[in-house]
Each structure stands twice: as structure tokens, then as C-alpha cells.
Amino acid sequence: xxIGWPWLMTGLVGADWQLMASLSPFTAGNTTIKTxxxxxxxxxxxxxxxIPTDGSTTSVYRQTGHQSQTFDxxxxxxxxxxxxxxxxxxxxxxxxxxxxxxxxx
Numbered sequence: 001x002x003i004g005w006p007w008l009m010t011g012l013v014g015a016d017w018q019l020m021a022s023l024s025p026f027t028a029g030n031t032t033i034k035t036x037x038x039x040x041x042x043x044x045x046x047x048x049x050x051i052p053t054d055g056s057t058t059s060v061y062r063q064t065g066h067q068s069q070t071f072d073x074x075x076x077x078x079x080x081x082x083x084x085x086x087x088x089x090x091x092x093x094x095x096x097x098x099x100x101x102x103x104x105x
Contacts, residue, residue, distance in 0.1 A: 015101050016064045016065065016101065018062045019098070020058065020099075021049075021057070022056060022098075023038055023053045031085070031089065033053070033080070034052075036081075038077075039079060040060060040076050042071040053093060
């Protein structure tokens with residue numbers, strides 16, 4: 001799988017597969033923000049998933065058959081609600097993409 005800007009995701013050709021993602025909380029020093037969400041959307045409307053920043057794994061897409069898939073996820077956005085305990089600083093998070101081969105349903 002490749003990911004490039006503006007977030008162009010391409011799945012592999014092969015067996016049935018599933019793309020999953022998890023997003024860690026945003027941290028800056030001792031401050032952690034767990035209320036942010038990545039609204040993952042593609043330009044065709046096939047993807048429309050919310051990925052929370054709590055480290056849980058979210059199924060993004062499942063492909064059956066021996067096909068690849070390309071998504072232009074430029075319409076995606078990050079929602080970061082007001083957080084009264086946040087302090088000024090540079091916050092970071094890690095998104096983990098998992099591409100798994102899954103058996104046919």
C-alpha cells in the first residue's frame with residue numbers, strides 16, 4: 001500500500017483484503033488530547049469513516065476479489081474540539097495503517 005499527498009491510498013492486488021487504521025492520542029509533553037477525530041473521506045464517497053484518537057482500530061475498507069483500489073482522501077479532515085486542559089505546544093499523533101489479507105466471506 002502506498003500513501004502520498006494529497007493522501008492518495010492504493011491497495012494491493014491479490015487476495016481479499018482489509019485496510020484498518022488506528023490513531024494515537026495527540027501529545028505534547030505531559031498533555032494528552034484524546035478527543036480529536038480523523039474524518040476519513042474520499043472524493044467518490046466510498047470511504048466515510050471516523051477514526052478516534054484513542055488507539056482503537058477502525059476498519060476503513062474491505063475489498064473482496066483480486067482487485068486493487070485507489071482512494072483520493074483529500075476531502076478528509078481532522079476535528080479537534082476545544083480542550084480546556086490543553087496547553088500551548090506542538091502536538092503529535094501517530095496513525096498506524098494495517099493492510100490484512102482476509103478470507104472470502
